[in-house]
Amino acid sequence: GESVGLHLPTLSVQEGDNSIINCAYSNSASDYFIWYKQESGKGPQFIIDIRSNMDKRQGQRVTVLLNKTVKHLSLQIAATQPGDSAVYFCAERGLGGGNKLTFGTGTQLKVEL
Amino acid sequence: NAGVMQNPRHLVRRRGQEARLRCSPMKGHSHVYWYRQLPEEGLKFMVYLQKENIIDESGMPKERFSAEFPKEGPSILRIQQVVRGDSAAYFCASSPIAGGPHEQYFGPGTRLTVT
Numbered sequence: 069g070e071s072v073g074l075h076l077p078t079l080s081v082q083e084g085d086n087s088i089i090n091c092a093y094s095n096s097a098s099d100y101f102i103w104y105k106q107e108s109g110k111g112p113q114f115i116i117d118i119r120s121n122m123d124k125r126q127g128q129r130v131t132v133l134l135n136k137t138v139k140h141l142s143l144q145i146a147a148t149q150p151g152d153s154a155v156y157f158c159a160e161r162g163l164g165g166g167n168k169l170t171f172g173t174g175t176q177l178k179v180e181l
Numbered sequence: 182n183a184g185v186m187q188n189p190r191h192l193v194r195r196r197g198q199e200a201r202l203r204c205s206p207m208k209g210h211s212h213v214y215w216y217r218q219l220p221e222e223g224l225k226f227m228v229y230l231q232k233e234n235i236i237d238e239s240g241m242p243k244e245r246f247s248a249e250f251p252k253e254g255p256s257i258l259r260i261q262q263v264v265r266g267d268s269a270a271y272f273c274a275s276s277p278i279a280g281g282p283h284e285q286y287f288g289p290g291t292r293l294t295v296t
Contacts, residue, residue, distance in 0.1 A: 077221075111185070111272050111287030112224065157223050167214065167276065167285065168237055171223030 078176045087145040089175045091158035096139060098160040102169065103132060103143045107154045115143070115156075145177075153179045183208070185275050185288035193294045194263050202258040202291045206275030212236075213256040214285060215248055218270040230256060263295045 081087045093101070099120040104112035118125045118132045118141075125132050131144040141158050155176050159169040186205040194200050206213050211232050216224035229237040230250040241248065245263075250256040260267055270292045274285040 109289070111274075111289050113287070114285075159224075167212070168226050168229060168239070169224075169285070170226065171216075173221075173223050 077173065078178065080178045080180055081148050082180050083148060083150060085148055087143075087148045087152070087177060089143045089145075089156050089177065091141040091143075091172050091175075093139050093141060093158065093160045093172070095160060095170070096136075098170075100161040101132070101134060101141055102159045103130075103141075104157045104159060104171075105152075105154045106157060106174070112157060148177075148179050150179045150181065153177055185210075185273060185286050187271075187273050187288040187291050189291060190289060191292050191294070193296060195296055196264055197262050200260040200263050200267070200293055202260075202271050202273075202293070203255040204258070204273030204275075204288060205255040206273075207286055210275035210277050210286075212276045212278070213250050214274040214276075215256075215258050216272045216274065218272060218290070220269075224272060227258075260293075263293075265295050268293055268295045 079087060079089060102117045103115040105115050106112045116125060116127045116130050116132050118134050120136060123134050129146045133142045143156060145152055155174045157174045158172045161169055185207055188203050192200055204213055213230045215227040217227055218224045226240040228235065228241050228248045230248060232250055233252050245261045247259045258271060270290045272287050272290045274287045276284045
């Protein structure tokens with residue numbers, strides 16, 4: 069399944085399928101991006117990050133792709149599991165560096181058995 | 182090996198009252214960040230503090246909101262004369278000295294309800 073970020077806030081996938089969550093960022097000067105997972109009633113949990121000098125980074129079952137030309141970021145989750153059900157946020161670090169993060173609105177991922 | 186702790190987890194205040202939200206960073210962390218999350222929205226940066234020093238408060242509303250991180254004790258986010266629009270989840274994150282953005286560890290949040 070695939071989402072279109074802000075325009076499709078809920079993504080439903082079958083267990084075992086791959087998920088693709090998209091994010092459009094606004095600041096072309098952003099140099100660093102993070103994907104967070106937030107389960108109901110909890111704080112955001114770091115998943116994976118990528119710097120602007122890269123276009124792909126892989127983790128365990130997750131891959132982040134960065135397309136700076138169109139200011140687009142995606143998170144791919146392989147073999148989606150029920151425990152992946154959560155809201156996923158992309159965050160960017162913009163001008164001036166530092167540690168101030170700007171978060172996107174988020175996408176709700178629902179895994180169906 | 183406790184993580185970031187926030188209390189209270191839930192706080193109910195009437196309009197006009199004061200709200201105090203506390204954040205105890207992870208052991209060894211000296212940087213604290215506060216974010217606000219409205220329902221169905223992403224987190225919005227409010228303020229970044231080091232011990233006894235405000236580094237960046239560009240996301241703080243100009244009035245009624247203040248934050249501190251004293252030499253001893255937790256960081257405090259204080260909201261005076263709360264209004265219904267202050268109802269939100271407030272998250273604190275901490276990072277070690279010179280930590281990058283990926284090293285921001287988030288607490289469970291305080292859910293503030295203004296009646």
